[in-house]
Each structure stands twice: as structure tokens, then as C-alpha cells.
Amino acid sequence: MAFMQWNSELELQIVEIDRQHQRLVELINQFDDAVQAQQGVEMLDKVLNELLDYTKTHFKFEEALLAKHGYPTYPEHKAEHDALAEKVVFMQDMFKEGNPPDSNMLLNFLKIWLKEHILDVDKQYAPYLQEQGVV
Ligand SMILES: [Fe+2]
Numbered sequence: 001m002a003f004m005q006w007n008s009e010l011e012l013q014i015v016e017i018d019r020q021h022q023r024l025v026e027l028i029n030q031f032d033d034a035v036q037a038q039q040g041v042e043m044l045d046k047v048l049n050e051l052l053d054y055t056k057t058h059f060k061f062e063e064a065l066l067a068k069h070g071y072p073t074y075p076e077h078k079a080e081h082d083a084l085a086e087k088v089v090f091m092q093d094m095f096k097e098g099n100p101p102d103s104n105m106l107l108n109f110l111k112i113w114l115k116e117h118i119l120d121v122d123k124q125y126a127p128y129l130q131e132q133g134v135v
């Protein structure tokens, strides 16, 4: 069974956003696969990089969408993204310095963060965009 399951509860009913969130889940699962296969630090760093790159892409996309449509709590939403990005960069540095964080701890952190962010924060903008006739 995959480490993180996608389920309909996580859907915002916005096709492009749901697609991107599913891709993030996929990348977390790829990282888990690499950890469980006991890949070396280099490989873990490579997979984590891909996850971080895609996370940044997704955040940029979401922020541009919210900013364009004057989402009232855009600054708070962006601040949540920035805080996560900062944490992941910090963990990446630990990999680079040869002092990687515990991979299972990192995986659990990412899984919980993504799930809670989608359910508690992202889900709030879906009705707003629907009201604006954007989606
Ligand atoms: Fe978000």
C-alpha cells in the first residue's frame, strides 16, 4: 500500500489544482519508496529535490491564482507556503552536509503537512473561486 493515499476528501473540485495535489502525493510516495528500498543519501537527496521543485511550482501556481482574483487571506496562505519551503530547504541542507534527518520522520511530517494544508487551508479558497466564477 502506498505510504500516502489519495482520496476524494482531498479534492477541491478544481481540476488543475487536484492534479497538482495528486502529483505531490505521488512524489511523497516516491520518496517513501526510495527510503524503504534503503537508497543512499544521494538518491534520497535527488528524490527530495524533485519533491521540493514541484512543491515550489505548485505554490507559485496557487499563489498566482489567488493573487489574481484578490483572495482576501492571500498573505496568510502564502506565509504558510513560505514556512514549509523554508523548513524543506533546511532539511535539504542537512542532506547536503551529510547529516540527513530521519527519513521516516521527514516523510510523516510531509504527509501530515500536505494533508492538513489541503484540508484546512486550500479547501477554503475553493468556494471563493467558485463564487468569483473562476472555476
Ligand atoms: Fe496552498
Ligand SMILES: [Fe+2]
Pocket (backbone or CB within 6 Å): 021, 058, 062, 118, 122
Ligand atoms: Fe495546494
